[in-house]
Amino acid sequence: MLEKKIAGYSDQVSVAPGEHLRFMVSCEPGVDRYQADIVRLISGDRQPNGPGYIDEVLPTSASGEYPGRPQETYIGSYAIVPHSPAFDDLNDLSLQACIFPTLPLLRRACLISKLDGERGAGFALWTDPDQGLVLSLGDGAGGVREFALGRPLVSREWYLVSASFDATTGEVRLAQELLDSYALNASSGEAQYTNGGDVALVSDAPLLIAAASREVARGRPVGELIFNGRIERPVIASRVLERGEVESLRGGPIPRPLRSDICAAWDFSRSIDTDTIVDISPNRADGELINLPIRAVRGSAWTGEELNFKNRPDHYAAIHFLDDSLYDSEWETDFELDIPEDTPSGLYAARLRAGDQEDHIYFVVRPPRGRATANLALLIPTASYQAYSNMRGTIEAGMELASDRLAVINPDDRYLNRHPEYGNSMYDFHNDGTGVCYSSRLRPVINIRPTHPWLWQLSADMHLLEWLEAQELPFDVITDEDLHAEGFGLLERYSAVMTGSHPEYYSTEMWDAVHAYIQDGGRLMYMGGNGFYWRVAYRDDKPGAMEMRRTEDGSRSWASEPGEYYMAFTGEYGGLWWRAGRTPQSLVGNGFIAQGFDHSSYFRRTESSHDPRAAFIFDGIDDEIIGDFGLIGNGAAGLELDWASRIYGTPPHALIVATSEKHTDAYIRVNEDIGHMLLSIGGQDDPRIHADVVFFETPNGGAVFSTGSIGWISSLFHNDHDNNVSRLTRNVLDRFLDPQAFE
């Protein structure tokens, strides 16, 4: 049975000629060497009736045989605080924080550590499945003394925890107090040890929050025994704090009488849009967050009176740490590539091969910066690719009910499942059940591959690429990342822009750029379905990372917590663009209405298709039925469907030139369009469950064409491209490239 053993990633997803790319590869045992070549991707779908995999090798200095080796990924989020003199004079000690454990019974987990176990120096505060709060103190003789509170913590409750050591008396105190009020509460309590014995509090060990560490890699301590859950306002003090003082340090500024005793007090409500944790003590022992823990989350003080973290940061003074979050795998480079100056823009990949092993690390060669090399641009939806990267749903849950057929587990799925450290998609859950709201491309991605058997995103978009190559028209390839960074200026160079099949995730900058392009006479071919749906955010100082919140409603696998609808990266309101006041229909005439994954259907021409304004679309097409064939579900109207709706903002003059029909009951209306729950929400009952093909003119001579269906481009290949979907698409493309203004 074929077993996947090789995977990799690149440091960039879009590069211009003359620019540089690095490739990182990991091989499991059995793959000692592999051949790498840079290829221009032409076609990817290997199903028996599909176009097959086709590429062209680009001769570069990167081609060659390379040694295979396994590479390590360190997963999980925590904070590292660089050494501060404040921690060198500890005699007495107090530690405290508010915590919200999400997996307290999983294993021991660290809240704060500065512990050198081998030398028996330093301290650490833990949660323990059986004992609850545990304090570890170095004994100065190569050992560690432990003091346990003795009561297990309950998950998903806020606690104020504290521990202290009095060097004069040797007394150790521990307290964990459940902040909510229940009639029966067995998890609050205190413990006191009268003689802590010899203790050495000062150590050279790194200070970590939410993790302990015994190992250094990539130039920093590796987080271990990572705490799952939220931590708020951790404090380290150089004397024993009394109960009232502990309470006074939970939030707000440090009370004046305590300032000289506080070594560090981190206020997580500050600098939420960064990786920095800010120490508000005079010592300014600021720290750095590793692997994107979730910020802008509710803290213990949250009441619900304010839902926007920017207005009440003190209600959002917590960070949610996770033992399986990941920003950058930081693998060592295996080979590098200087893009030759004369490389035509296109979709490329580093093709890795070793016996029956294969991987394609895709990237885009955009035209030289500042100019276009064709009139047409294919806009590769890398934001949406990133949202779906390493989706674990197939092997963890099976997608059988959604597709109404047995789930097929491919070698890629099993490989991904063997590698939890490759991180999750935005459709998955973290180990503690929290929805994944950050995704990075700086890690091996298994499913965004040109030949992936699940035809979705890149593998589906290969149908469009294959068709474009066959049209023998010059086109540039650009990406969402380019669009986000450069805005309208990137698009205005083109007569026409084509999207991919499922450009679902859009940042504000990307949306604004597309809108400006359409308003300025540009011609947009929206070649798919469920586009412009979720709002995402990027952070300039965190290249390759993306944030999204699943708020209010929408077709989604998880939901954000109430009060956590604003994105930490930008402070923008997250979720559906519709809920932020922008409907997809207002941009492209069409918006998401239903999805199903069993049988695709076809379109029927409408009366409006005979409007003279639409004549160019149907030039040479006499058929009433469009697209009753295709490589996904055997029809052009399939997977996710968009409808035109005046109420949702489809321009009043838009023409619906074709409409799909006869969808199965596996096609169900989106939940944001369900008011009361009634029986008739499936394709056989609900007339809203259909896709519309929409055309409308835009100001300054521009136009928009929307296919209304992810499945549209899967029909292009049929009968060697001689079919009505291909003809219709070409008709639109030819007119959209024609400089004559639409009126």
Add this chain to the structure above:
Amino acid sequence: MPSHYPIDATRTDLAREFMANPMGPHGAALQRIVTRMRDTESAGRYVLVTSVPYQEWVLGTLSAKRGTDVTLIEDQVFSSIEDAERAVFKLRWEAITGEPLLLD
């Protein structure tokens, strides 16, 4: 939470309908049964594990646990998805109704 729709073991006519066209679309009565069968707990759910891409699949069951592989049922090998659907329909019919599916 899995479906609790009951399957009437006497409705072998619906089983025959499935065997004739396992990939659907199905009639309303059969679709209820098929939905019941597909809406199971993730752990232990039957899946097809690709052994030769686009050509051969081995029946397996999901662990539904991150990092734990599927369990292969090595003697259940299929060269068509349709045959796999038929075989799993039979297995589920017996598991849910308590009676083997006997079709002449």
